[in-house]
Amino acid sequence: MGGVQVLSHALLQKLDPVKKLDKIFEFVKKGEIVMIEGRLTADEETTLISKALRNVSGKFTGIEIAFLEGTTSKSIAQKIKDKIVKLLAGDRFGLTVIGPSKIIKEIKMNPEKLEILLK
């Protein structure tokens, strides 16, 4: 436990949305940090948040989630606009980090980097 799982877009693309979220959540609930190539859709992210909260107990207190787009050529406003558009449809670019909040204290986001603070 306490490892890092890096999941490719190709691997997740083979799964339907329910199985995809089940797979991600299975790792996170075990105490692992999951890094995904690309990003989830807005619906998938919301479903994952609900799923995490339904599983809150003494040992599991929820998740931290953040997305890094990874391109640097656009203005910040344009990047954020693109991010919202891509969040609606899903995207293979960038990196999503999801982990248990028992392990991750905070993820500080900005459009060009993620800072993951562990407990």
Place this chain on the structure above:
Amino acid sequence: MVSFFSNKFFRFFKFFKRNQKISLGLYGPPNAGKTTLANTILKDILGDDAPEFSTSSVEHETRKVQKIEKLELKKNGRTINFNLIDTPGIATKIDFEDFVKDGMKKKDAKERAMQATQGVIESIKWIDSVDAVLIVLDSTMNPYNQVNITLVANLVNKNKKIIVVANKTDLKKSNTEKIKLVFPDYKIVSISAKSGEGIEDLYDAIFKEFY
């Protein structure tokens, strides 16, 4: 399929038909001032008879969706009829130990955490039931986080009309420019729900965006 499109068309038509009642949701992270804003709106509309919802500096004070029906907002001869839906703050984690740190007894903290968890799930479910949303953000906090971005994207995805409310402008650390930078495509209104500053601007925006 036909039913899906007819439902969408009906909702769209109903939304823009003047004087129809709309469901106006207050959404945002915990402690952004959603309930304080709800109280301010209710007092402006109902006067001294307005109910006052409980607020607190401890997160997750609102743990159930609170709905006030049949409200009328009047301005410059126009009226919007609406139901106000005040929702628990959206969060991705809830730890009872955080409430213990705030001075709560362990048993009460566990109970609060359980109710808060249910509250967030209920908030998310209610997204489908609102027509328009005020996304209330604490302007002293960094708005660039995944919960805020996911919330906005989800509302846009579901064709909800939104206004972003930069709250707590009465505080020194308030930075509404950061919110404008993070959400450049949306109407942003800066207010202090506590002092009432900017509230008339918010009502103007509601008429402009939702009427």
